[in-house]
Structure formats: structure tokens, C-alpha cells
Amino acid sequence: MNDAFKSLSDLTLAERYDLDEILDQASLAEMASSFEELFGVSLRIYGTSGRLLADTRRVPTLYGFLDRHLPGRLAVQKVIDRVRRAAPQPGSPERVGCISGGTYLARALVYDGRVRGRAILGPILDPEITAPPSELLEAAHGLPATELEEHFKKLPRLAPLEVERIAQHLESTLAVLTFSGLKAHLASNLHLESVKENFRELSEQNDKLKAAHDRLKELDRLKSNFLATVSHELRTPLTSIIGYSEMLLEGIAGDINQDQREFVETIHNKGEQLLGLIKTLLDLSKLESGTMSLRKDMMSCGDLVLDVVATLAPTAKKKGVKLQARVTDGVPELYADSARLRQVLLNLTENAIKFTPAGGEVTIAAQAGFMPQGDTGGAGAVLMGAARRPAVVLSVADTGIGIGVEDRDRVFDAFYQVDSSSTREAGGTGLGLSIVKRLVEAHDGLIDIASNQPSGTVFLVTLPSKRPPQ
């Protein structure tokens, strides 16, 4: 059983509360003094531990008077000691006589059948006592008699029945206060325990979710490993197929006739196509597992763009799409893997041509820019501004069908295609963009999609222009 349960059991059953735990002392003191003001009787309230919880602090002036000499002081001290020792029981109050001839009334404070403390009222003089008793005269012997008379007169006087009524009133007032205090005490503690219990529950669920999450991550890793292994194993026999078909075509195994040549060419071409696909898969799994190694060097983006245009010009021409390059001055050099960036740009451009109808145009551009800084427009902009990093922005704009806002994040998912029916028409595996994104990220760059006006899509690749490590 956990701690929360245990402590609540204590809370609701043990009832070992003392008054001082339940009642607010400042409020209790206020109540006591208003009580004294109303009835003219001094009041003290003690907890079960004997701790003084409230005190009206008004001592009869008579005590101050007696305090002036030793016999008087001793007599007062004796009274106070007796009052302190009073141990009233429920239903049987204790009366302690005072040197003044009056009485202290000590009553047990009971709540829910338990003694929770005691209240002491007094001293109160019976109105019938009109003259100082002999005990008092003795204690005041040697002090001015007129003053004694004056102080004696000031003592509060109440009939016993009246005192009883006041005491009962006090008890019921305290019972109400105790009830409210206990209620607040229970409520706040239960609240605390509920929060603890909720926290425990949520922590448990979090742990479960975390375990499930870790398991999924592990499965994902296994999938990538599997992909890498399979791709690798597929490549080996495929290399033989391509190699031997090539040898056949070269006539190493003797002459072949025209029909045989056509068949072998088909085998060779399809083999190359398959090899390309397997390489792509291998790249993806390497990028996912983070084992792709980049061969970085200083490179010019202008050259890269021109090279890609030159490579894809025949494809574009065949489709009737106008392909152009636009490289502005001052584009910084990049420290990057040029072969990989070429792959990125080729892929994006191929895609753009693929999705652009005849008569449309595709523009590849390179220009200088800055890395975007996220949401730093507000606080601390002055600090963040200093971190603006120069970058190269490569863009591929087409006038094709465009990509809807809701699809823009998902086009980078592996195997995802906006319209799977268009795959048949446009071809492709759906792996290209996913690899592009990962290659860009491997260069600490960002890839984004924007709309081209009036129609089509712009892919923006922003790469930080870093210096080679010294």
C-alpha cells in the first residue's frame, strides 16, 4: 500500500488533532477578546498539549497592586499555579478559588467526543461578595487600604447562573470554529492527497508511454537496419546481372543478333533502373540511421546550378518545358558534399519538370541570403540578431500543379505522394523528397515549400555558408 493511502487513512480516522492544529490562532485571539468585551470576563484557551492558544491578556488590576510587595506577589503566583494545573473533565468543570474571593472556571473543550483542550474563565466574583475576604486582606497587608478597595471594586461580578450560560455559549462557539477548522483542514489535506494520487497515476502512464515510445524507436531502428542489409544483399547479384549483360552487348561471348541485342539491352536497362532504386533505398536507410558520410569540400553553387541545367536540358526539351538557370552575383561558396547537393538539386528539378505541363517553365536559382531564425522577433531580438548567419538559397520554381498547404509537410515523408493516382502518370517511388530533406538536414540546412505565382511550387533550400574546419 502506498504512502498516500496511509496518510489519508490517518487523516479521516485517527482524529488526533489538537486544537492548535485546527484553529487559526489569530482568529481565536480575536474571538476571545470580543468575548471579553461582551461579557467582561477574562478568557484563556489551552490545547491538549497545554499550549496557550488564546489569552485576553487582561489581568485584574488587583494583581498588579498585590505585585508591589512579596507576600502579595506570592499569593497571586499561588493562584496562577493552581489555575494552570486545573484538569477539568468533560461534563465536570473545575472551579479554582482566587485570592480575591472570586472563582476561575475551567472547562474541558470537547469535540466529537474527544477532549481537545480547555478554556479558563475568570476570575469572576459572585455579586453577593461585597467586601475583600480575609485572605486578600492578609496578602495586601501593608499596602494602602483605599487602593485595595478600589481594585477590589473593579473585579468582574456575575451570578453563577450567568457564568454557566456564558461558558456554554463559549463552548458552542468553539465547537463551530473547530468544525469549520477541521473541515478546512480535511479539505486541504485531501486536496493534496488527490493531487499526489493523480500525479502517481500520470507518472505511471507516462512510464508506460515512454516504454512504448522506446520500443517503437527500437523497431524503427531495426527497420532501417533491415533495409540497409537487404539493399546491400540485393546489389551484389544485380551487379553480376548488369555486368554480364554488358559483356554480352560488347560481344565478348560472341556475336549476337539484333533481337538478342534488344532483349539484352532491356535486361541491362532494367538492371540499371533497379540498381538506382536500391541505391536510393540504401541512401534513405543510411540517412535515417545517421551513418551517411558526407565528403565536404569548398564548392561553387553557380557551377552546380549550371551543371544540373545542362544535365536535365534534354529531359526538359523532350517534355516541352523551358528550363533556365539564374545565378546572382555574390553567392558565397559552400563547404559541402557537392555530389550530394547535386543529387538534391537534380531530384528537385526532375520533380519540377515531371509535374510541369508542356509549355511551362522551371527555374533553378542560387542567391545569397541568411539562415532563418525562427520566432525571435520579440524579446531578445537584439541578442539574436547578432547570430544571423549568411547562407546560400537554392530554389527550384515550376509552373506545375502546385502542392496544397496541408500536404507541404507530408511530401517529405518516405513513400508519400500527394495524389497516389498521379504516380502512375508521373512515375517515381515517393522516396526522392524524403532523401532530399534528409540530405539538406545533413548539411544543417532547411528545406521549405512556397507557392509560385500564378501557379506551381517553389522548393527553397537554405544552406549555411560555413568555413571548412581549420
Place this chain on the structure above:
Amino acid sequence: MQLDFVKRELTIKLVYYGPALSGKTTNLQALHAAADGETRGRLMSLDTKDDRTLFFDLLPLSYVDKSGLSVRLKVFTVPGQVIHGSTRRLVVQGADGVAFIADSRIGETDANAEAFVDLKDNLAAQGIALEKMPLIIQFNKRDLPEARSVDEIAEMARKGTEPVYLAVATRGEGVVESFIGLLHRTWHALDREHELGEKFGFDGDGFVGDMAKKLGNSSGLEDILRKAVAGRRKLSSTKIRVGGET
């Protein structure tokens, strides 16, 4: 249960469980109204909002036997709303007996069943099997037009082992009977486990009967227990078996 040998004092915790708005608090209010001034303490309703209990209600009842043993009963309600699961779990902890207050309306059948499964789960979380917990079931709101018929309830109740009572808590009908039924079951379960009657020379049935009188029902314990629509027979047979063991 808490037992203080020195003070000769026994504290028993009873919990009123059930779906939201089935009348748990109303049961406690009716008990409070029925009890005589000496027996009942102040009814504490902790944090209510729009007439719905957020934490719990607590009714303390006390009884001093002629043997000198004083019995303090703490009767709690749990908050019925589903979202207060953790509070329910806290309140039901350490319960010696449970009264399940069901809503008689046919449309509430699922809510009743759900709350009962919740009770079972929350007891299980503390390592207590529901079957070991002294339990009575009260079908409240008998006065509502959509209430399930008595015959149907009796028919269903015969399949169970616990006594089933009928009540209209808003009018106080069946409230004391249900409570006495619960107290009787709880007492016998505690007595079986702790031999309280023997240790203290305490007459358990006498105590339960006296409590009924203090709650304003003088028709006698046997008559009150006979008000249960089912489950009575099994209870008696349990008692006999226990008698054989001791």
C-alpha cells in the same frame, strides 16, 4: 477499523459508494436527520459545487455500550463523478463496509454497473477482493416513474450474495434499513476477524439493534433485516458456518 484497547474504543469506517447523483449524500443527510442528538455528530460536507460532492461527506455517529466499549462510526460518501477517481480511491481506503447506492431508473443501468466496476477496481488496487468486503446494495429513487420494478430487482438480486434494499432517500424511506443492514454485515465480518464480541464482552446484534433505535427505528433488528429483498439467506448461512469455526 481502529481499535484502542486502552480507551476501549472501536472506530469503524463505512463508505457510501455509487454513480454520480444516485443519492449518497441524501442518504447521509437522512441518517443525520433520523439520529438522536447524542448519537450523531455534525454532518460535514466537504467541498460541494452545484449540489455535487467534490471530495466527500462525513457523518460521525457514536455509541457507548453498557460493557464500556465505545463505538465510533464514520460514514463517508465518495464523489460519484467519473473524474474524481483518485478522490474515490482515497476515501474508500480502509473501509470496513460499503453501501452501494444505485439509481433505480432503467436508464441508469449502465452508470450503476460502471460505478460498481470502479468500486471493484479501487478495492483491488488496495489488495482487497470485493467478495471479502461487507456490502449491501440500495436501489434508491423508488418514487421515480422510470424505476425498475421490485420483482425485477428481486429476481436479479437472487443471483447475488449481498442484501439489496429499496429506498426513497429524499423521503428518508429505506435509509435506516439500508444502514442497519450494512452495519450488521460489517459488524459480523469484523467480529469474525477480530473476535470483538468475545474480547470486550460486547453484544454485536444488541449494538446494531440499539443503533436502529437511536436512528428512530424500533421495529427490531430481525424485522429490519427482513426488509432486504434478497441476499438474506446467504448471510445467515455464513453466520452459521462461522459459528462452527469458533
